[in-house]
């Protein structure tokens with residue numbers, strides 16, 4: 001058994017913008033807790049968390065890394081996450097494994113894009129949040145100004161729990177033993193503000209406080225946890241991961257104030273299919289049956305597949321037999337590991353709150369739920385909302401004969417990364433991610449780790465087709481070929497659905513005019529059209545098909561006949577329902593020097609785009625957000641590079657689909673016709 005119990009566990013994700021110092025801070029915390037003899041450095045590539053060869057080369061984190069250590073009477077599981085927008089998939093998955101999101105802010109840069117996003121995402125997931133202001137040792141930092149900015153952006157509930165002192169060389173505690181001088185503002189006031197914020201969640205305590213003017217730290221514990229859970233308090237700590245200021249104090253805050261697994265908001269699990277799913281709550285009870293969630297997959301060339309999971313309920317032992325989601329066949333755990341960066345440390349049991357891993361179980365996929373009772377199948381955790389990757393590249397192999405290998409490698413990469421997608425459209429293999437940096441990393445990894453050489457080119461734009469009016473469709477399929485004939489007749493109606501609703505098939509046949517055993521055949525025929533629409537050959541969406549009448553023949557009616565009739569009746573209806581082509585519109589976030597702002601904005605408007613906001617978090621740089629049709633972004637990376645002398649970068653994600661302008665539709669239709677004619 002582990003040497004600690006669930007109540008002693010703290011699970012914390014270090015999140016926030018790239019270069020805030022998360023990896024360095026993880027190093028400082030490990031060192032302070034006595035888990036490593038000396039802190040390593042990101043620059044030298046000697047940290048516990050940035051252990052991947054590509055991370056050492058890029059000199060920043062690309063994937064989440066997990067460490068654990070003991071402090072006071074607690075056991076802390078810490079997840080270090082990458083902060084660049086291109087690698088957000090790996091930061092978001094960490095949020096599913098922890099009670100606390102610790103948002104690290106770079107004191108030199110102030111609030112940055114990912115800072116804001118993470119504050120919001122963590123809140124939406126119901127996590128307890130804290131803010132860690134790092135780099136207080138750096139030159140030209142304005143800490144009082146930053147604290148004011150934090151409170152303005154994220155609310156008055158952001159209150160300092162310690163304050164910089166001695167010229168940013170250390171911190172003074174404002175909660176447990178509020179005494180001493182800080183570099184700015186009063187320790188006593190900070191203490192009072194914290195206590196007053198906390199007692200607000202408990203009326204009785206509030207009365208007591210008003211009477212006595214003070215409340216003991218013990219009495220404050222439970223309401224403190226509640227305030228964290230309710231988002232009514234976001235403690236702010238100051239540190240320097242470089243000179244160690246505030247690191248010991250931060251460890252104490254983790255141990256004494258951050259929630260244990262019973263004190264946080266447990267993420268909801270759901271049991272059952274989509275609309276009928278009922279919410280169930282896991283209880284952090286080691287005696288109940290097992291519920292664990294796989295939040296991270298790593299495919300290591302030497303170790304094979306590693307699945308990192310968070311235990312939410314029950315105890316997992318080496319000899320446990322676990323089921324994977326719906327799977328009927330359990331696997332035996334065998335070896336159970338705690339992770340320390342790249343090291344795997346064998347352990348014999350994990351309790352609720354533990355973050356651990358198993359290796360070599362190929363059936364486990366990202367987001368799988370592990371459990372130990374046959375009837376607990378069909379359980380999933382509230383899904384993490386990942387950005388939909390839209391930065392796509394079509395791949396071409398440099399060597400013939402590598403096809404099989406390429407497909408295996410892409411499969412492995414996709415298994416690890418929730419924001420990396422592989423699609424095969426026509427004879428093209430298209431990979432997509434969040435941005436240029438993301439794609440470069442993937443291509444690098446393909447080449448260096450897997451030795452697959454590919455060339456890339458811009459892919460086909462994933463246009464869609466839909467209809468804009470209701471219409472009727474009919475087809476009678478009749479064939480007399482020598483012996484048995486084929487007969488099937490279908491009447492249907494189609495209706496446009498709201499954008500993004502996909503496809504609905506409704507059986508409204510009365511009196512068995514189409515016998516029920518043939519309806520799947522009709523649906524199959526209709527679905528054949530969905531994959532390639534009639535006007536430009538793109539996927540159809542946002543349409544409801546209602547089959548309401550037809551005819552059959554007792555001898556000649558066959559499945560093939562109804563497949564054909566369904567397909568043709570649907571095509572018939574589409575052409576009468578004012579079909580249109582839709583194009584993907586993406587949210588874009590461009591990071592560039594302020595001086596290039598005008599050029600970039602002009603360029604985006606010329607691309608039929610719209611700018612919705614600009615933000616200047618880092619001096620001299622701006623973040624421009626807006627929307628642009630994806631089709632206008634071919635080669636945008638190269639263009640942005642030339643406009644910004646190499647300093648600009650951007651990420652995109654799918655926003656929604658919109659009708660294309662008429663001339664584009666014409667062009668796409670005639671291209672499609674040409675291809676069809678050639679065939």
Ligand SMILES: Nc1nc2c(ncn2[C@@H]2O[C@H](COP(=O)(O)OP(=O)(O)O)[C@@H](O)[C@H]2O)c(=O)[nH]1
Nearest residue numbers: 018019020021022023024042135138240241242
């Ligand atoms: N001056 C100063 N630099 C720091 C501090 N913490 C980290 N850094 C530097 O900031 C850079 C980014 O650090 P890193 O840990 O990779 O940031 P991450 O992207 O948030 O993981 C590195 O060059 C670190 O040496 C700090 O407390 N003070």
Ligand SMILES: [Mg+2]
Nearest residue numbers: 022023060061
């Ligand atoms: Mg890092």
